[in-house]
Amino acid sequence: MKSIQVYILCGLILLSCFSCEEEDAIQPNPPLTNLFAPAEGANDLTSELRRQFYLETGCYLLFSDTLKHEYSGVDTYGNVLYDTELLDLTYGINSIVRWAFAFAYLPGYEEKKIAVELLKETVLSALNERHYPYSFLLVDSLKASAWYVEEGALDSEGRWGEFSEQSYYVGTRAMAISISKLRQDPGGFIQMMQKNLITKYLSxxxxxxxxxxxxxxxxxxxxxxxxxxxxxxxxxxxxxxxxxxxxxxxxxxxxxxxxxxxxxxxxxxxxxxxxxxxxxxxxxxxxxxxxxxxxxxxxxxxxxxxxx
Incomplete structure (x- = not known):
């Protein structure tokens, strides 16, 4: 009986040795790509604008809610497949309300550049740096819709409400800002945003x-x-x-x-x-x-x- 125990023990030791060798041979995963930053090596004007903004503020700058849209091959029917990841503004927020968003993007580089200058002159100058978001999503306009469920009904029986214009939305990973709303009334916009941030702060x-x-x-x-x-x-x-x-x-x-x-x-x-x-x-x-x-x-x- 003792000899059997010894053999089993030796076998376990040998297996552990082989396991260690196999673990040593495992190659580490490549570092994940930061989807909020411009693509490495991108030197177009918009990428340079985003890169400079991060250096100045410590915040990432987005002009689209599409973080990634890369070709990944074709399916069995010959249809092109893409690997896509969208920005979820409600990520990490505990809420009984489910939101959907629709964006109208800024059309070109000049509009984006002007929007960034407006953001710096108004929002950034009014906020303490400790309240800067992880990233800014600048769009021409922003609309939101809430998912409504009648009392006693299943969630699957709900419906989306009508989309309504929004001035901004503050999420954990991004603050989305409607540049058209900011341009219309900068003072009122800033006051409304500050009150929103203050209300969240005053627990x-x-x-x-x-x-x-x-x-x-x-x-x-x-x-x-x-x-x-x-x-x-x-x-x-x-x-x-x-x-x-x-x-x-x-x-x-x-x-x-x-x-x-x-x-x-x-x-x-x-x-x-x-x-x-x-x-x-x-x-x-x-x-x-x-x-x-x-x-x-x-x-x-x-x-x-x-x-x-």
Whole structure:
């Protein structure tokens, strides 16, 4: 019995030796091609433009959502086959909504060059470098459609909605920008984009202290005797999004309708981004809770690189 065990052990050792020799003989895979960068050796004007943009910004530059389209042979019927890979703007994003996109591309090199200059003068100059995307996809126009599924129906029973014009889309691998929309209203475009990035940055855990004073009142829609005036409500909660109705009858209570917490945050963001701090203090300086919430949001924006 012992001799059998010895033979088995020797056999295992020999097999492991052969395995090591086979592993040593395995050749490493060639490095993967970076599909976001211009093809190696490409020296056309557009490739040089993309290459220079990366050197200046650290971001890749795309003018098409087709990352790869290479001839790979023919099938048994003689049809030409291609190996194609498209940019998935929704890659890595957890969302219950499924999106489809349609693009109109910039037609030529001159249009692409002008688009890049516009991007630098507007978007790049307004964003902190920490918020630069992995790549920019610059197109003439961008449309999006959402997949709709009726409640209780299977996903396969859904349908695509109508495509609608979009100004931009922020994904994990690319920020797609409609140059025609950016050209129409650069200021409005930048403000909308900044608010989008800020909203994504301001996660719930960062906003707990901001929401705390009025956390029990968001969404309230009823008569109440808690506050004798709207000034009392603002001082107690710091909430700016609400409607307060004084009693109409002598024995009637005031009626209070409070917007949701997202509306409250949006109102603070609008005032911080569109007004000076001095103007805000003139309007709300007498409310200590409001000023505390204002300072919380402002400091978060400074920490996030959205304000100096």
């Amino acid at each position: 719930d855990d960062k906003l707990m202290e901001f929401y705390e004073p009025g956390k029990d009142w968001y969404g309230f829609d009823d008569y109440t005797k808690e506050f004798n005036s709207e000034e009392d409500f603002v001082q107690a909660t710091g909430i700016l999004g609400f409607e307060y109705y004084e009693p109409y009858w002598e024995d009637e209570l005031p009626y209070l309708w409070v917007y949701d917490k997202n509306s409250d945050l949006e109102m603070y963001l609008n005032k911080i981004l569109q007004k000076t701090e001095e103007d805000f203090k003139i309007e709300y300086g007498m409310y200590s809770v409001v000023m505390r919430k204002y300072n919380i949001i402002k400091q978060l924006l400074i920490d996030g690189g959205f304000l100096n």
